[in-house]
Structures are given as C-alpha cells and as structure tokens.
Amino acid sequence: MKKTTPPKQGDLSAQIAGSIRDAIIAGDLIVDARLPSEAELAEQFEVSRPTVREALKRLAAQALIRTQRGATGGAFVNHLKYPDAYAQQITTSTLLLSMNEVSIVTACEARFALERACTRLSAERRSADHLATMRAEMHRQSQPGLSDEAFCASDVAFHRALVDGAQNPVMSYQLAGAVEAMQPLMNMITFTARSRERIVALHGQIADALEAQNASDADAALTALEAYTVSLAQDVLDARAQR
Amino acid sequence: MKKTTPPKQGDLSAQIAGSIRDAIIAGDLIVDARLPSEAELAEQFEVSRPTVREALKRLAAQALIRTQRGATGGAFVNHLKYPDAYAQQITTSTLLLSMNEVSIVTACEARFALERACTRLSAERRSADHLATMRAEMHRQSQPGLSDEAFCASDVAFHRALVDGAQNPVMSYQLAGAVEAMQPLMNMITFTARSRERIVALHGQIADALEAQNASDADAALTALEAYTVSLAQDVLDARAQR
C-alpha cells in the first residue's frame, strides 16, 4: 500500500485506488484485512479525506472492499464471492454487447461454442437437481399464458442449469456473461418470430441427452438450437431490411 | 436518470450510482451522452456535490463513464471498448481465483474446456498472422536464458493467439479471464517442475493442427497439455504434502 513508484496517471483518487488495488492483488492485503482509517490514509497519501473516499468508492464499486461504520468499522478487503463476480460479468457483458455493434451471428456463435464446452462435463456430472431444474423450466416454457420476458428468463435458467451441471464454479462464472447477457438480445430480436414449441423440443433433447450422459447428443441439440436461433435472427433482420 | 422507485439500499452514493447505471443499461443515456454537471446532479438527487462525486467515481471505476475537465467538460457515457472489458475481466478472475480456494484441477479443467471451444473456429479462420504469432512465441519459449516470468507471459501470448484465431471478439473477451488469470497460478505452481521442451512440443502440435485446419488434432493436443499441467500440479502438491 506504499506509494512505491506511482505511475502518476489520472486523478489522485484513481492513483490511490490503483495503489490499494495492486496491494490487494499482490497479496499484501489479505482478505478481511482492515485498511487504515480514511483519516490515516489521507495522511499517508498526503491528500484530503474526500479524495481518499473517492478512491475507496472506486474500489467498492469493483467489490474489492466493503466498508462498515462504527467504532470497529472501516474498510476491509472483501472476499470476492461468485455472486458478486457474476453480477459484474453480466453487467460488463451486457454493455459490451450493446455498445459494440456485435452481430447476432457472432454473439450466438460465441455463446453456443462456450456452452458446448460444458456438455461433456455436464453429461458426466449433472445432479438430479440440475435435471429437475431443466424439466421444471421446460414445463414452465410450455405454459400458454407465459409472457415473453418470463419465457426468456426461464430459457436463461434452463441454460444456467446446463452450465452448473458441469459442477465447476470457475466454468459457471466464466459462462455467466455468455448465458445471461444474451437474454436482452434474444428478447429483442427473436421474440416475434420464434416457435416456443420448437425451442422446448430442443431443450428436451438436451435434457434427455444429459440424463443419458450422452455428451455428443447434447452437443448436437445445442448446435441445432444455435442454427435455429441464427436463422430466426436472419429472418427478422431480412424482414426489417425489406420494410 | 430519475429517482423512480429507489430501492434505498446502501449509501446515497451507491443508490445514485445505481440509478445512473440503470439509466445507461436501459439505454436512456446513450454512448457519449453528457450527464448533467455535478452541481445539477446534486440538485436533482437532493444531495451534496461530494456525494454525487463518489457516485460518479463508482461508475468511472467500472468504465461506465469518463470525465473531462473544462468548460465543455463533464461526465460522459463511456463507449465500453474491448480492452477495458478485458482488463476488468482479468482483474476479477484473478481475484476470484486467489480468494476462493479453487483447486488447480478445477481451474485447469475450466480453462482448457473453454479453450477447446475455440479450436474448431480457430482452425477454420486463423490468419497467417495468428500462426506467425504462435511460431514466434514458440521460438521465444525455446530460448535457454528465458526467465520463468517471460516464459509464462509468452505462454499466455501463444494461447491468446489461439483464441483470437477464432476471429470472434466476443469469444476473445470471454476467454480473457480464463487465459490470462491462469498465468500467476501456473507460475506459482508448476515453474519448478515443468519441462519447457515438452510444453513447446505440445504447442507445436497445436500450431501444426491449426495450420492444417485440423480441429480435432488441436483438441487432442490441448487435452494432452491439460493432462500434463494437472499432473505437474499434482506432483508439486504431493511433494509439498510429504515435506
């Protein structure tokens, strides 16, 4: 946390946040360690307290620290848990997709390629619980009165169960963006044209394959789902171009 | 950006940051749109300027906005570019791995599964440039005087070229954490025991397969590399346990 060779780029609060972040990543500050009080940090870095506070807020925004008021309060190095990392990943992925004119084809290709990376593990290890979740979501997707938003949410839940079935938390984390950030995209593009029946049928193939621990069948079903999604998107875009 | 149904959780600065973030994600604030000045925001949200500033710093930490001083300055919705998202992903992944006692086996499994998801696309589309990068990194890895750190960095560069060969930026982004965050882990674990020769040989198999557009051979080589990495980690851990 010392001011060793500060690269002096950006604002003071950014520099200070960088110093503390580096200290955390380097392991100089371990989880649950308490940082000096804001007043002490201000003295150490030779800045005012508001500046220190801005730096701490930057770190808090990345879930690197948490703060607590009171006598024994202060800023503590946060144990970065999976849900926090998930949320960040989803936010970042959503923004990245919405701001970079990524084609649906490219996004779909990435999403399904990553999801297929889970099939082998998921076929091998999925628990009864994961299978039950898939079946339940399929059942929900078959209900006639379901809104488009709810259908998409259920779709996401189904695929998350597939990914979680691999029983590898690192995998689940990495896939969070790919699976969840697609929801608004699919919502916007395909909800007018898609056949829920067909999607549920493909979901059924995937669930059956995973239950039978047949990874290549699950692979094939995912590929078919990808092809269907891409063709839907193509149709919608064509219709839009003609109009 | 209105204070519509504020969930009132956490600090004021967190609430305000959340409001603005939601507005950006919902598309109410488009890229390069200028936010009101800090004074105006303070008035709108009925808080003081330091509180607004803390909120803005939170958003800046996530690269959602950028600020500019001067007459026409202010806070602008930032175009989230891939490099920014990469950096965030790598930081988050690194912390997640270091703070959650993830076993080497789990991390390796995820990493190589994701990387194998790229082989089909990369075999199909890799450019001469990607192949040249791989060869160059392999050449560097063969030099005797290379430090462990430099070898690892080159290793990462090689795998990044593999991933980038898929010519899918969404894929490259999603893989950034998996590929780059492993570097410190591998560095710490296997640098004592590994045979560079063997690793370079496997890299050669991968590069050859991609050049021949043979995805399944590349797959097999990656699987072999995974097995070798895991066995190395196992050896090191066993030796550590005996000591």
Place this chain on the structure above:
DNA sequence: CAAAATCAATTGTCAGACAAATAAAAGTCT
C-alpha cells in the same frame, strides 16, 4: 483575418464540521 488575452463553466482538491452508527468501556441496579 489571425493571434493573443480574457472569460466562463466544469471538474479536482481541500478544510472543517456535524450526524449516524457501532462496539467497547464505564457505571448502575438487583
């Protein structure tokens, strides 16, 4: 007309103060 000086708006930083929360310490009653 072009260059220089001025201006105005905005963020960056600072100082000091008070409020709110919180746990430890001290005090009080049974």
Place this chain on the structure above:
DNA sequence: AGACTTTTATTTGTCTGACAATTGATTTTG
C-alpha cells in the same frame, strides 16, 4: 457478582463552502 443501561470513543457518511486547474468559447488586439 452479574446483568443491564449509559456513556464514550472511533469511524464512516454527508454537508457546506471555498479555491485551483483545465479547457473550450469569447473577446480583444495587432
């Protein structure tokens, strides 16, 4: 003595007001 209450000290959260630094726009000047 022990349990409960009150006080106190520490720390973060927020506010007010001010000034410096930056930078584009405006005005002045050669």
